[in-house]
Amino acid sequence: MKTLLVALLLLPSLLVAAELPDIQSVPPDLVVPALSEGTPAAGKRVRHGLNIFYLPTDWKADTKWPVIVELAGNGGYKNKYGDVSTGLPEGSNLGYGLSGGKGFIWLCVPYLNAKGDQIAITWWGDKPSYDPQPTLKHLRESVRSLCRDFSGDETKVVLAGFSRGAIACNYLGLHDDETSKLWSAFFAYSHYDGVHKWPYPASNRESALIRLKRLGSRPQFICGEGANAQETKKYLHPLLSNADLTFQSTGFRNHNDAWTLRPCEARDKAREWLKRVTSSR
Numbered sequence: 491m492k493t494l495l496v497a498l499l500l501l502p503s504l505l506v507a508a509e510l511p512d513i514q515s516v517p518p519d520l521v522v523p524a525l526s527e528g529t530p531a532a533g534k535r536v537r538h539g540l541n542i543f544y545l546p547t548d549w550k551a552d553t554k555w556p557v558i559v560e561l562a563g564n565g566g567y568k569n570k571y572g573d574v575s576t577g578l579p580e581g582s583n584l585g586y587g588l589s590g591g592k593g594f595i596w597l598c599v600p601y602l603n604a605k606g607d608q609i610a611i612t613w614w615g616d617k618p619s620y621d622p623q624p625t626l627k628h629l630r631e632s633v634r635s636l637c638r639d640f641s642g643d644e645t646k647v648v649l650a651g652f653s654r655g656a657i658a659c660n661y662l663g664l665h666d667d668e669t670s671k672l673w674s675a676f677f678a679y680s681h682y683d684g685v686h687k688w689p690y691p692a693s694n695r696e697s698a699l700i701r702l703k704r705l706g707s708r709p710q711f712i713c714g715e716g717a718n719a720q721e722t723k724k725y726l727h728p729l730l731s732n733a734d735l736t737f738q739s740t741g742f743r744n745h746n747d748a749w750t751l752r753p754c755e756a757r758d759k760a761r762e763w764l765k766r767v768t769s770s771r
Contacts, residue, residue, distance in 0.1 A: 510716060510743040512571060518751040522586045540609060541632055542579045544596040545640065556646035556768040557595045558585035559633055561655030565611035573746040575653065577611035584650045584679060587750020587757065588764055595642050599632050601625045613654065613690055620690035622662055626669050633672050646768045650677035652747040657683050664701040675767040680714040680745060682722040709734035711763045713756060715742055736763055
């Protein structure tokens with residue numbers, strides 16, 4: 491019954507999305523760099539423990555750099571348009587698409603299982619408790635160590651996420667005071683904490699509102715395929731009518747973060763927003 495209800499709630503967005511163009515109709519102008527081995531360096535994308543991170547082509551150790559921290563969607567996902575999500579950090583695209591590979595350090599952090607020793611492909615922790623604490627601990631440690639060791643600017647750390655990651659922007663990013671204070675802004679693509687109920691504990695709106703109170707005056711860019719972002723706008727407007735929130739449709743039908751690798755109006759606006767929220771802080 492719950493699955494049917496969620497499907498009915500999503501139906502208007504799905505119908506609108508079906509009328510939009512496919513991302514394959516627009517050739518990409520960016521290709522995410524292949525994973526490299528060895529020492530991190532400017533222009534290299536490397537595996538660093540369980541994380542994947544990229545130093546921009548213009549990176550220098552004696553300069554402070556804004557950081558995009560990215561959380562992936564659920565794994566095991568594939569739809570009729572050929573959109574796929576592996577649930578692994580190396581499958582993420584938002585940070586590279588938004589930055590174009592310059593000006594920002596890009597850090598992709600996984601979700602962890604309950605023991606904190608393996609990557610969780612769906613949600614975080616293990617069923618049925620979905621304990622987020624190992625993931626939160628790893629997330630905090632990863633951000634702090636990257637800023638310390640690779641000249642990340644702790645005052646300009648943007649938390650970004652696709653699908654599961656978009657929900658996690660608030661569910662994990664605003665989960666507690668210690669984690670919340672890491673972020674200067676948030677980029678949520680497709681879904682949003684509190685709009686729908688999900689299988690993990692405290693996904694209801696009452697709990698989401700407690701997390702939302704930690705947002706304060708920080709900006710959020712909320713986007714999605716079809717009418718996804720407008721659905722979130724209807725949810726948030728009565729709650730945060732004066733907040734710094736930007737809502738945007740990707741203009742594509744796809745549930746796929748590779749839209750940021752293609753020239754489009756949504757990417758232009760997202761880049762303008764990113765420049766604003768990192769240059770003013």
